[in-house]
Amino acid sequence: MTDHAPEPTPAIELRGIVKRFPGVVANDGVNLTVLPGTIHAIVGENGSGKSTLMKTLYGAHRPDEGDIVLGGETVSFKSPRDAIARGIGMVFQHFMLADNLTVWENIVLGHEPGSAALLNRREARRSLRELGFRYGLRIDPEEYVSELGVGDKQRVEILKVLYRGARIVILDEPTAVLVPQEVNELFTSLRKLTTEGVTIIFISHKLDEVLAVADAITVIREGRTVGEVRPGDVTARDLAQMMVGRELPRPVPRTDRPSEEVALMLDDVSVAGVSDKAALDHVSIRVHKGEVVGVAGVEGNGQTELLDAIMGLRPLLSGSIELTHHRLDSMSTRERRDAGIGYIPEDRQKDGVVLAAPLWENVMLGHQDSKPFSVRGFVDRIAARNQTRRIITDYDVRTPSTDVAAIALSGGNQQKLIVGREMTAGPAVLIAAHPTRGVDVGAQAAIWDYIRSARTNGLAVLLISADLEELLALSDTLLVMLRGCVVATLDPVKVTIGELGAYMTGAASGGEAA
């Protein structure tokens, strides 16, 4: 690739791509032009057709209409193998690495240097070191993948793709699994890659990240290209509007005040961690009736343990938890639920839904021994289906019926079902972890509205979220967690994102702005 071309031929051109699935047009005339050596972001809501488009480009399926043009030449891929041969590599959101192999073994797997019978280990290590040096992706080839952190694993994935000779690298939501520091490292690596002539396609819906890293941005909505913009010309708000096609909801400033009555009280709660360090270290939190207490923090700073402690899924080392003056500590999870705790878990597919079970059984989950779902130990299927129908309507869950398995729904729709289930049960306290994770912007606004109106009606909410916008939009009080401690109590009206970031990373301490 020449460094100095007067009129660069686009590395990739997609023209009028149409891809239909039975009953759905996933891509309906998508155009995309990516210049070589640039980072090109593709943004769009969940279900807008980003993944379908990338699968087309990666050869996982063939488009029904339209052309794929690589470096001026029209190509047709029968399988990902063809795409790899053409220098297109994809890094998936979920890593595909063998934990019990070393870094270099993982990278050469399937493309081993040497003869058919003998693996040339020295050559493998050498070319790997050279590759890492050239692209600024430093990693010890001898390390076992199981020993690596998430950021390192991602680097291995990128190296794997480069090792196979990719000049175009597609990254599907690469930052979803990373902590902020790792995101910065990733972006530095990506820029280094582009200076080496590699072209990057970056799929995301985190708009601020896209604006920070991309050279050009293509917005997709409902399977069509909405437009291509330069990051310098637009704000995150503009992008969001292009994605959604309508105005973003502005957080409404609150007029009423929360009650003085304490609904949930954690007093000096500690939970054991994996090593001798406590995962939750003498945490005290009060949530009043009608109040939303937001918990900000980089993931892995005790949020999971906090949720488990409240739900009775993990034993307490010390301290006590009270729900409107009833001690919860000795209660089982079931008793806590019945006492009026609603729970939106962090990981919906692991803890929130039973994927193989029909929706109506999922709606019962966590409420299976209370009305209307069961009467004297027997399940009332009719009532459960009726309740499910109500939630489907009220929370706009897109599903053909109440009897499909939850796995048939998209993640966003599963989440809406969970939120609907917990809100409809009429809890006294709602423990909500990432309530809008993975849902589209429209549904996010609806969920926020539900939480706001329930709060106005006296619901106490403990909100744990990685989405700062969500925390600022909903919280009456904002706590920051760092290394298992609450390190700051802030007023969300006055705090800036910058300040919040400083507390979250430990750059500032002792905030008492509320």
Next chain:
Amino acid sequence: MKRIGTGLVAPAIAVGVAVVVSSLALLLSGHSAIAAFRAMADYVTTTDSLVTILNKGAPLYVVSLGVAIGFKMKLFNIGADGQYRLGALIAAASAPAFSLPRPVHIVAIMLIAMVAGGTWAAIPGVLKVARGVNEVVSTIMLNFIATGLSAYLLATYFRNRRVVDGIETKSVPKSGLLPSLNGFVENFGIHLRRNTTLQGFLPVAIAVGILFYVIVSRTRFGYDLRMTGLNPAAARSSGVNSSAMIIRTIILSGALAGLAAMGFLLTDYNKYSDGFPLGLAFTGIGVALLGRNHPGGIAVAAFVWASIEQASGGLLNERIPTEISKILQGTLLISAVVSFEIVRRRNLTKSIKQAAAQSHATLSPAGATS
């Protein structure tokens, strides 16, 4: 209706594959497949054969239900054999020790068998909950212990000393035996030959099947059980006490294994001896799989299994090796498991597409107008 229609696709494929494979085996061994199947069909369709199938199928059904209730929770009780043995032995040993009016005596003996089987099953349950011991390993190992223990107990404490030419317990008194159903079916104009007995365990098995359905599909306990099987973490978050569920389920499973033995003890084998029918506990694992852990499916599976077993008798007359029935059973089981899985995946893909279409259908008009 449509659901039942598509539900029959998988078993139809399985039967087809099993017939083809066993036909090939027959041809390779130099026999006529048509003659073999005709001989089997002729033999199995007599009234006597049907009675035998029902008599043997009923205990097999109950033991399979026991295995299935564990499977529903991803709890693999491979120890039904030991639970069955000890249930049979202890019930047999204690039955002659007391005398009660007939129905009460029968129920009492059955309860003893269930308690014995359930207690034996509780051991791997407690080990799993308290120490994290994998129940597959512990139940298999407990089978060996149960074999040794029952042989020892039979030879020492429970042996009927008056019998010198065999090692057996005392006989269950008449008041403890299940009545034959010959008189009952007489009402429907079915006359059985004098030496053919339709045993009274069949209604017990049917009742257990219905109870299984109600408990698993209609009660909250069953709901908790199924959800724990499908997603243990979500069940725990929803407030299910997983340890308690494991203990309860494995005890139920063992109790059914113990109860299954009563299908023989309280009918034609009225004592426990070294000739007592064993091995059906292992068969029950296959039958539960074949029946997809559903009481209706298992009923069909147990019937089919016992039928093939019985039909092999017809092969003897034709001088065809009876092992062909084992090939039939084996291929049926494997192809059923595979074809059920294929059909399940296809249905899943279909419903995912439907849900996606739904999502798009409601999305487009709104998107077009706003």
